[in-house]
Amino acid sequence: xxxxxxxxxxxxxxxxxxxxxxxxxxxxxxxxxxxxxxxxxxxxxxxxxxxxxxxxxxxxxxxxxxxxxxxxxxxxxxxxxx
Amino acid sequence: xxxxxxxxxxxxxxxxxxxxxxxxxxxxxxxxxxxxxxxxxxxxxxxxxxxxxxxxxxxxxxxxxxxxxxxxxxxxxxxxxxxxxxxxxxxxxxxxxxxxxxxxxxxxxxxxxxxxxxxxxxxxxxxxxxxxxxxxxxxxxxxxxxxxxxxxxxxxxxxxxxxxxxxxxxxxxxxxxxxxxxxxxxxx
Numbered sequence: 001x002x003x004x005x006x007x008x009x010x011x012x013x014x015x016x017x018x019x020x021x022x023x024x025x026x027x028x029x030x031x032x033x034x035x036x037x038x039x040x041x042x043x044x045x046x047x048x049x050x051x052x053x054x055x056x057x058x059x060x061x062x063x064x065x066x067x068x069x070x071x072x073x074x075x076x077x078x079x080x081x082x
Numbered sequence: 083x084x085x086x087x088x089x090x091x092x093x094x095x096x097x098x099x100x101x102x103x104x105x106x107x108x109x110x111x112x113x114x115x116x117x118x119x120x121x122x123x124x125x126x127x128x129x130x131x132x133x134x135x136x137x138x139x140x141x142x143x144x145x146x147x148x149x150x151x152x153x154x155x156x157x158x159x160x161x162x163x164x165x166x167x168x169x170x171x172x173x174x175x176x177x178x179x180x181x182x183x184x185x186x187x188x189x190x191x192x193x194x195x196x197x198x199x200x201x202x203x204x205x206x207x208x209x210x211x212x213x214x215x216x217x218x219x220x221x222x223x224x225x226x227x228x229x230x231x232x233x234x235x236x237x238x239x240x241x242x243x244x245x246x247x248x249x250x251x252x253x254x255x256x257x258x259x260x261x262x263x264x265x266x267x268x269x270x
Contacts (some may be wrong), residue, residue: 001142007201012167015198019199020171026247037120059123066092066123067173073143079249080097082192082213 015046022081030075038072045069046076053081057069085112087187088212089145091174092123094190097246099129103238106191106221108141115145115187126260147177154180162199169195183209185224190217214242215250219258223265235262 033047037073043060049055049069059069073080088111090098095116096097098104105148108114124130136142137141147155155176161265162168162176171179175189182189183254189211200211212220218239221227236259242248250258262268 011201012198015169015194016161019194022251054170054172056193058175065125067096067125067129069085070096071126074247078193079243079247079248080093081251082194082215 019023022053023051025081026078029077029079031075034076042072046072046078049073050078055080087111087113087115087185088190089115089117089178089188090120090181090187091117091178092266093135093192096124096126096129097192097248097253098190098217099132101214101242103218103221104132104239106174106226108136108139109219109226110217110221110224111188113140114190115181116142117145117147117181119147119175119177121211125172126207129137132157134199136195142209144213145181145266147181151177151180151184158199161203161205162195168202168213169198171195171199173223179206179211188212214246214248215239218242219262222262229262229266232259232263232268235266235268236257244265 030050033044038046042062045058048061051057055066055069055073061064062069097268098107117191124133145151155173158176158180159171159173162171171193175191175193177198178189178191179196181187183206189209192213197211200206200209222229222235222238227238229238239250240254243250
């Protein structure tokens with residue numbers, strides 16, 4: 001494999017390792033009692049956000065704007081890890 | 083002399099507008115483009131009033147993507163989705179990447195899929211993606227945010243974390259602090 005290929009492989013492996021680590025941070029920081037009390041769409045959206053860190057899709061699941069979803073993220077104690 | 087453009091997606095600008103040093107963004111760039119779709123997603127008073135003020139001052143510019151931008155963004159979404167080693171992107175960040183490539187702007191996003199795609203896809207070669215981490219780093223390096231000590235540098239990043247419920251990855255934060263100290267000629 002070329003040095004560029006190796007660098008890319010390292011970059012990809014590191015990226016996906018970080019994804020696991022960042023998911024753990026979101027999960028451990030979340031206020032689960034707040035999340036459990038939410039209506040089904042909001043609850044699903046917050047759980048999706050914890051898994052992926054993707055605010056846009058989470059907002060579509062919840063049926064709210066990205067701005068409103070970000071407020072829900074903060075109320076649920078979930079950090080934006082990036 | 084060419085003007086320095088940035089284009090922001092929603093997740094970046096919403097958090098950024100809660101930062102007490104948010105003005106450094108509009109000092110760092112001549113114009114920050116705000117796509118129309120992004121503006122529609124902002125609803126809280128603090129964010130929308132700040133963005134509106136910047137639009138009025140000419141530091142931000144409303145950007146309406148053309149049908150060909152949207153088609154190209156859709157194509158990029160599918161291109162990324164077809165490669166399992168990339169993280170999926172969606173229309174806001176795809177649009178920013180496409181427009182940034184065309185007009186030589188910096189993409190402002192916290193989306194990690196966009197960050198990875200810009201590093202690995204040949205078609206995005208030359209496109210620079212900045213998160214809040216890089217915007218703060220550059221503001222410190224260029225003296226837009228002034229500090230006098232290593233602790234001062236760290237405090238600036240921590241301030242953003244507090245203001246916006248954000249966590250910077252530890253390793254990347256250390257790298258950014260080191261880079262700032264090196265550029266400012268401060269010893270650790």
